[in-house]
Amino acid sequence: MSSTPSLLICQALILLPDGEMLQGDLRIQQGQIAQIAPEITPTDTDKVIDATGLTLLPGIIDPQVHFREPGLEHKEDLFTASRACARGGVTSFLEMPNTRPLTTTQATLNDKLQRAAQKSLVNYGFFIGATAENLPDLLTAKPACGIKIFMGSSHGALLVSREAELEPIFATGSRLIAVHAEDQARIVERRKQFAGTSDPAIHSQIQDEQAALNATKLALKLSKKYQRRLHILHLSTGAEAELLREDKPSWVTAEVTPQHLLLNTEAYAKIGTLAQMNPPLRSPENNKILWRALLDGVIDFIATDHAPHTLEEKAREYPHSPSGMPGVETSLPLMLTQAKQGRCTIAQVANWMSAAVAKAYGIPNKGAIAPGYDADLVLVDLNTYRPVLREELQTKCGWSPFEGWNLTGWPTITIVGGQVVYERGKIYSEVRGKALQFINS
Ligand code: DOR
Numbered sequence: 364m365s366s367t368p369s370l371l372i373c374q375a376l377i378l379l380p381d382g383e384m385l386q387g388d389l390r391i392q393q394g395q396i397a398q399i400a401p402e403i404t405p406t407d408t409d410k411v412i413d414a415t416g417l418t419l420l421p422g423i424i425d426p427q428v429h430f431r432e433p434g435l436e437h438k439e440d441l442f443t444a445s446r447a448c449a450r451g452g453v454t455s456f457l458e459m460p461n462t463r464p465l466t467t468t469q470a471t472l473n474d475k476l477q478r479a480a481q482k483s484l485v486n487y488g489f490f491i492g493a494t495a496e497n498l499p500d501l502l503t504a505k506p507a508c509g510i511k512i513f514m515g516s517s518h519g520a521l522l523v524s525r526e527a528e529l530e531p532i533f534a535t536g537s538r539l540i541a542v543h544a545e546d547q548a549r550i551v552e553r554r555k556q557f558a559g560t561s562d563p564a565i566h567s568q569i570q571d572e573q574a575a576l577n578a579t580k581l582a583l584k585l586s587k588k589y590q591r592r593l594h595i596l597h598l599s600t601g602a603e604a605e606l607l608r609e610d611k612p613s614w615v616t617a618e619v620t621p622q623h624l625l626l627n628t629e630a631y632a633k634i635g636t637l638a639q640m641n642p643p644l645r646s647p648e649n650n651k652i653l654w655r656a657l658l659d660g661v662i663d664f665i666a667t668d669h670a671p672h673t674l675e676e677k678a679r680e681y682p683h684s685p686s687g688m689p690g691v692e693t694s695l696p697l698m699l700t701q702a703k704q705g706r707c708t709i710a711q712v713a714n715w716m717s718a719a720v721a722k723a724y725g726i727p728n729k730g731a732i733a734p735g736y737d738a739d740l741v742l743v744d745l746n747t748y749r750p751v752l753r754e755e756l757q758t759k760c761g762w763s764p765f766e767g768w769n770l771t772g773w774p775t776i777t778i779v780g781g782q783v784v785y786e787r788g789k790i791y792s793e794v795r796g797k798a799l800q801f802i803n804s
Contacts, residue, residue: 422454434463460492601652699772
């Protein structure tokens with residue numbers, strides 16, 4: 364196992380928890396932030412990182428990813444995905460249960476934890492997936508960041524779409540329930556109506572805004588009935604955001620993806636099935652309403668829903684092409700570019716991509732740059748712009764819906780638990796992350 368050297372980051376612009384920036388130095392000892400000051404004198408044992416011109420942010424916590432291991436490793440695996448995380452400044456991830464086998468029992472959860480301990484360069488946590496039959500596992504499986512329910516857009520055992528099946532899950536236990544909210548019955552009906560069409564743009568009409576709204580309403584209703592902690596994954600419509608603006612209990616949170624903020628139905632004409640995901644991309648008007656909801660705090664944080672498929676799979680004719688797109692190595696520069704353009708602040712980006720996630724999932728000691736916090740950090744360069752290039756991508760799927768986008772805020776150095784895992788294009792593949800803890804789950 365690698366040791367954790369004492370690191371001294373010098374002359375960075377450091378984002379402090381109150382949103383202020385400090386030009387100064389930061390010392391890391393034993394994997395934690397030990398000291399922050401305008402100037403710290405190096406000792407003989409300090410390894411010094413000159414961060415002149417760079418901005419230091421808390422490491423990104425991506426709370427929704429699909430890393431495909433076990434069972435779908437031709438698309439991605441925990442090693443390749445966590446290398447992509449390292450390059451993207453993502454120091455922790457929460458991974459979804461739709462692998463093969465499904466993560467629906469303690470044994471399958473243990474298997475994922477063991478694999479991650481062996482292969483993941485960054486910190487990891489896993490959801491336990493709900494079926495209509497595994498309530499006992501949902502109550503006891505540990506450690507898990509929460510229960511994932513696919514109310515729609517899934518098939519097989521992981522699909523729990525009917526109210527009668529959902530109700531006992533909401534009624535029993537107290538741990539966080541995260542829902543993929545789409546109305547499966549409506550989708551099935553609309554698929555029949557649009558049968559025979561191979562234009563991928565039709566995807567947004569089959570799995571339409573009403574389908575998302577119906578399911579979000581049902582999840583909210585059950586959450587309110589049982590006062591059950593609910594998290595709504597990848598909000599995609601303005602209608603859902605407006606619903607939450609009117610009626611969002613204190614125990615409910617919601618997230619949005621960079622693609623639902625920055626891409627819309629116009630993308631199908633440019634990148635075809637690469638723009639196909641669930642819930643689908645929406646109209647430009649929805650982008651605007653989602654942004655407003657994020658800025659106003661109706662939406663709490665950002666997740667990528669990194670869901671890689673190979674280019675060969677994506678090349679199948681719609682509807683045989685799979686839904687999903689990768690995201691972990693572009694999310695931070697995408698959002699920082701928005702900040703640089705004045706749409707939000709850098710402190711807001713750090714909150715949405717780190718602090719607010721740690722708070723919502725009860726992850727101790729992460730999400731802030733303060734003494735005693737874990738040294739999960741990312742130094743970004745906000746002075747230069749570079750395009751998203753296919754040849755630089757670390758994800759095994761080898762493509763991005765954002766190829767060619769000229770972005771700033773690319774990570775220069777990523778640090779996990781005090782260890783440099785990425786530095787100026789080089790990935791330190793021997794670094795290993797740790798299992799995350801969840802204090803409420
Ligand atoms: O587009 C999607 N693809 N959305 C999801 O929620 C699942 C994912 C996948 O696993 O491919």
